[in-house]
Amino acid sequence: MTTADHYRWQRFTPRERLARFAVFLGFAVALAASMRTVEVIPEFLYDAPTQVLDLFKRMWPIEYSYYPEGVHHALVETLHIASLGTLLAIVMAIPVGILGASNIVRVPALNWLAKLILVSSRSVNTLVWALLFVAVFGPGALAGTICIAFRSIGFVGKLFAEALEECDPGPIEALTAAGAPWPSVFLKGFWPQAAPAFWGIALFRWDINVRESAVIGLVGAGGIGMVLDTAMNLFHWDRVALVLLSIFSVVIIAELVVTNIRKRII
Structure with missing residues (x-):
């Protein structure tokens, strides 16, 4: 029986994979809660490039x-x-x-x-x-x-x-x-x-x-x-x-x- 039959190499242990999943899940939950609290208005996001361009035009010439x-x-x-x-x-x-x-x-x-x-x-x-x-x-x-x-x-x-x-x-x-x-x-x-x-x-x-x-x-x-x-x-x-x-x-x-x-x- 070879060494390969006894050991199966893997990058992370089950505990490490579970910990990584918990961290990613926590980030996802925090992001979702933040997005609901901030209440981003899509119309303002779509109009932002136009407003920025208009602002730069007003700033010039200095x-x-x-x-x-x-x-x-x-x-x-x-x-x-x-x-x-x-x-x-x-x-x-x-x-x-x-x-x-x-x-x-x-x-x-x-x-x-x-x-x-x-x-x-x-x-x-x-x-x-x-x-x-x-x-x-x-x-x-x-x-x-x-x-x-x-x-x-x-x-x-x-x-x-x-x-x-x-x-x-x-x-x-x-x-x-x-x-x-x-x-x-x-x-x-x-x-x-x-x-x-x-x-x-x-x-x-x-x-x-x-x-x-x-x-x-x-x-x-x-x-x-x-x-x-x-x-x-x-x-x-x-x-x-x-x-x-x-x-x-x-x-x-x-x-x-x-x-x-x-x-x-x-």
Whole structure:
């Protein structure tokens, strides 16, 4: 009797096939339920290409003359909101990240408190934060800056805490055995190992915040988004095209700047 008589090769076991079927069935049920909830109107779908073409025709030619008086100041304000918001987020995220690193702070209650802060920051969408702070501080750049800062704490703090937890314990144990105080242990043991990841996180978050700062203005939190919202409400589609082109250009430039800086410092 050969080996082939004893074994029958198959790609998946019955249990694996059943699990795959259950996953696909779950996706199908979720899709069907979503389609019923969304209530897609077929007539709108058929008419969508015509409407898009009409919208592009209204956007052309782009009103470049509107840039100096209506777009430039708002665009600079957007960059200021992103930069200052990122800086505030870093200042607030560093202590929270340290509290969240279990190999530095060995108090579970403080670790859980830090994780609660980080999760709370990330779980609320940027536009929701913007609406909240617009209600508190009023429309303008201040609300946008605080919104960006609070939204970024969870991102920066979580990744910074993970970078600290991944540090090699050897240098830390050597410094501790030599009797070094805790600030020296952190600055000489933890920080040199976590610094490249930290600066990469900060730059990446600033890049994200440039994009988000262009959106929060739609709810009154300052920046180029307010100009975009005004142009759309007044049906000035040639100005809408100019604003969208400006946002796209700034995002591309920010991406190039962040990439070059990361290559130099990491």
